[in-house]
Amino acid sequence: MTEQTQSYLFLAVLLGVAVAFPLVMLGLARLWATVYSPAKPGPAKAAPYECGLESTGDAWVQLRSGYYLYAIVFLIFDVEALFLLPFAVAFTSLPVGAFVAILVFLLLLVEGLVWAWQKGVLEWN
Amino acid sequence: MNDLVLMGLEGAVLVTGLAVLLLDLWITPDQRRLLGFGAIATLGVIFCASFAYLPDGTQYAFGGMYALDEFALYFKRFFLIAGMFVLLLSVGTSHAEEGGQGEYLSLSLFALAGMMFCASAANLALLFVSLELVTVTFYVLVGFQRRRLASLEAAIKYLIIGALSSAFLVYGIALIYGATGTLDFRQLASLPAAVMESRILWLGALFLFVGLGFKMAAVPFQIWAPDVYQGAPPSTTAFLAVGSKAAGFVLLLRVLHQTLPVLETRWLHLLMGVAGLSIAYGVLCAIPQRSLKRLLGYSSIANAGYLLIGVATLSAAGATAALYYLAGYLYTVLAAFIVIAVVLQHTGRDDFDSLAGLHQRSPLLAAGLTFAMVSLAGIPPLAGFFGKFLVLKAALAAGAEHPGFYWLLGIAVVGVVISLYYYFGVVRAVYWGTPGEQPAGPIRVEWPLQVALYLAMVAILWLGVMPNQITNLAELAVKSLGLR
Numbered sequence: 001m002t003e004q005t006q007s008y009l010f011l012a013v014l015l016g017v018a019v020a021f022p023l024v025m026l027g028l029a030r031l032w033a034t035v036y037s038p039a040k041p042g043p044a045k046a047a048p049y050e051c052g053l054e055s056t057g058d059a060w061v062q063l064r065s066g067y068y069l070y071a072i073v074f075l076i077f078d079v080e081a082l083f084l085l086p087f088a089v090a091f092t093s094l095p096v097g098a099f100v101a102i103l104v105f106l107l108l109l110v111e112g113l114v115w116a117w118q119k120g121v122l123e124w125n
Numbered sequence: 126m127n128d129l130v131l132m133g134l135e136g137a138v139l140v141t142g143l144a145v146l147l148l149d150l151w152i153t154p155d156q157r158r159l160l161g162f163g164a165i166a167t168l169g170v171i172f173c174a175s176f177a178y179l180p181d182g183t184q185y186a187f188g189g190m191y192a193l194d195e196f197a198l199y200f201k202r203f204f205l206i207a208g209m210f211v212l213l214l215s216v217g218t219s220h221a222e223e224g225g226q227g228e229y230l231s232l233s234l235f236a237l238a239g240m241m242f243c244a245s246a247a248n249l250a251l252l253f254v255s256l257e258l259v260t261v262t263f264y265v266l267v268g269f270q271r272r273r274l275a276s277l278e279a280a281i282k283y284l285i286i287g288a289l290s291s292a293f294l295v296y297g298i299a300l301i302y303g304a305t306g307t308l309d310f311r312q313l314a315s316l317p318a319a320v321m322e323s324r325i326l327w328l329g330a331l332f333l334f335v336g337l338g339f340k341m342a343a344v345p346f347q348i349w350a351p352d353v354y355q356g357a358p359p360s361t362t363a364f365l366a367v368g369s370k371a372a373g374f375v376l377l378l379r380v381l382h383q384t385l386p387v388l389e390t391r392w393l394h395l396l397m398g399v400a401g402l403s404i405a406y407g408v409l410c411a412i413p414q415r416s417l418k419r420l421l422g423y424s425s426i427a428n429a430g431y432l433l434i435g436v437a438t439l440s441a442a443g444a445t446a447a448l449y450y451l452a453g454y455l456y457t458v459l460a461a462f463i464v465i466a467v468v469l470q471h472t473g474r475d476d477f478d479s480l481a482g483l484h485q486r487s488p489l490l491a492a493g494l495t496f497a498m499v500s501l502a503g504i505p506p507l508a509g510f511f512g513k514f515l516v517l518k519a520a521l522a523a524g525a526e527h528p529g530f531y532w533l534l535g536i537a538v539v540g541v542v543i544s545l546y547y548y549f550g551v552v553r554a555v556y557w558g559t560p561g562e563q564p565a566g567p568i569r570v571e572w573p574l575q576v577a578l579y580l581a582m583v584a585i586l587w588l589g590v591m592p593n594q595i596t597n598l599a600e601l602a603v604k605s606l607g608l609r
Contacts, residue, residue, distance in 0.1 A: 111143060118150040 069121045076109050128186035131193050134175055134201055135241045141167045142234030149227020157226045161216035164230050165209050172205040189309050192247035199602035200244035200375045207367045208237040210459045210577055215360040217574035218466050229269060236262040243372040249298045249308040252376055259372055260287050267357040279356025286349040290339035297332025300325050310384040321387045330388055340373030343429040344402040354422035359469060363462035366425050367455050374432060382606050389439050396437035401533050403430030404540040411547050417465055417475045428454055434533055435516045438523040441608040446515035448599035453508030453588050460581035461497035463574055464490045471568050481558030487568040491555045493578045500585050502548040503541050508588035
């Protein structure tokens with residue numbers, strides 16, 4: 001057996017252990033449950049737990065999708081920070097061209113924000 | 126600074142798009158049309174400025190990322206003309222558009238900038254980014270009428286298949302990089318022959334072809350075309366049919382001849398097969414169509430096939446023919462979609478029945494649609510005829526070296542004959558169709574659309590009667606690509 005195949009054998013053993021370990025654990029837990037705590041469902045036990053309160057209404061309520069706009073606007077600032085941080089760190093050693101480039105980049109993002117603002121995206125109603 | 130000057134045309138288009146987006150926020154609805162005309166006029170100025178560029182050979186900018194030569198300039202002018210017509214079309218039908226008119230204009234301008242970047246891409250990274258700029262804006266443009274179910278359906282289909290093809294494209298680029306260690310077109314072209322034999326490189330190039338094939342709507346990557354063409358707003362469909370297809374071809378030609386010339390022989394059969402299948406599929410599936418937009422969707426697949434014949438000949442004559450063909454196709458498709466846009470606005474439908482009696486309701490629209498259909502069918506003396514003639518002539522010449530081209534020629538000729546049936550079906554519906562219970566009042570065409578339609582008709586005729594001027598430009602472009 002060459003060294004190369006041996007290193008693959010190690011991977012195979014690792015894979016086997018990785019699969020067997022959780023299976024054994026889950027099996028043991030299952031065995032424990034069937035022996036010591038067999039299922040005895042009742043109306044009170046099957047009810048959803050809501051911090052001790054009586055549960056009311058349907059769980060399938062619709063949430064506002066308006067939040068997606070905030071996620072998109074957040075991206076403007078998020079991406080900005082990503083580039084601004086290295087820019088700020090290296091600021092003193094950068095040529096004028098780099099400063100202009102980052103300024104153009106910032107202006108593009110600001111335009112996105114201005115557009116969203118004027119379109120009323122930031123107003124909640 | 127020199128880099129920015131070389132990239133000036135794209136830069137100007139981008140700035141126009143950004144300016145339109147901002148200006149739109151502070152103007153009244155009445156001024157929206159003026160904004161559109163302003164954008165069109167700016168594009169006109171940029172088009173004229175493109176003639177100030179006189180590249181001596183190929184000039185590179187941004188570390189070889191961006192190339193400017195006659196070939197790139199030919200396509201940039203092509204895209205600019207397409208952009209002007211599309212903006213005119215969208216301004217003319219503006220009250221039918223929901224959403225913002227300003228956003229529609231600026232998104233179209235961004236897509237236009239992406240196409241122009243495609244024409245100059247000299248690096249696989251720029252190739253991918255510019256194609257994505259085109260595709261991502263088109264996702265929005267296709268679904269722009271967001272209260273129309275058909276528009277949304279088309280957008281979803283385009284999004285899913287477009288994302289799939291982008292995945293192929295970027296995977297292919299990764300494989301090419303893995304095999305060669307470079308993304309630069311010039312470095313790829315000068316690789317030693319041993320590297321060129323790498324199977325990984327072939328696979329990468331094949332995936333690249335899949336990505337470009339999606340843009341061109343060539344079989345077997347055509348499945349999205351009819352549905353998207355039918356659902357999208359007419360101005361978007363026109364842009365998609367002309368711009369997206371040409372963007373695929375400009376990149377294919379550059380990759381094939383300038384970047385990886387080794388593919389020329391490897392891809393010969395692939396290109397021939399795809400061309401033949403595209404023609405056969407497009408022509409046969411167009412026969413039963415009753416919707417005009419769907420019909421043009423299948424026709425666009427067939428036209429991708431004719432264009433690919435020109436590319437597959439691997440000769441300067443073939444590439445010149447393809448470039449001329451694209452120019453003729455541009456005006457033809459634009460004329461057709463201007464008519465469709467107006468008919469859609471008045472009847473809400475685009476099937477053959479809604480065309481009945483069109484020659485009485487609006488002789489101009491009837492004439493425009495007839496011009497477009499006759500040109501698409503390839504009847505002299507219009508542009509479509511001369512384009513097909515040049516492509517078939519190039520294929521005939523290539524047949525001397527490779528007999529397979531005679532088969533392709535046969536498929537192409539049979540395709541032309543079959544296409545006569547459905548193109549003239551449209552003409553028949555316009556002039557001899559029996560109108561149903563529809564109100565048969567005259568259709569008033571707004572003046573921007575009238576101007577656009579007249580211009581397109583004159584261009585179709587002019588290209589067909591005097592093809593020399595365009596073929597000379599195309600020859601110059603092809604020469605700069607290094608084709609003999």
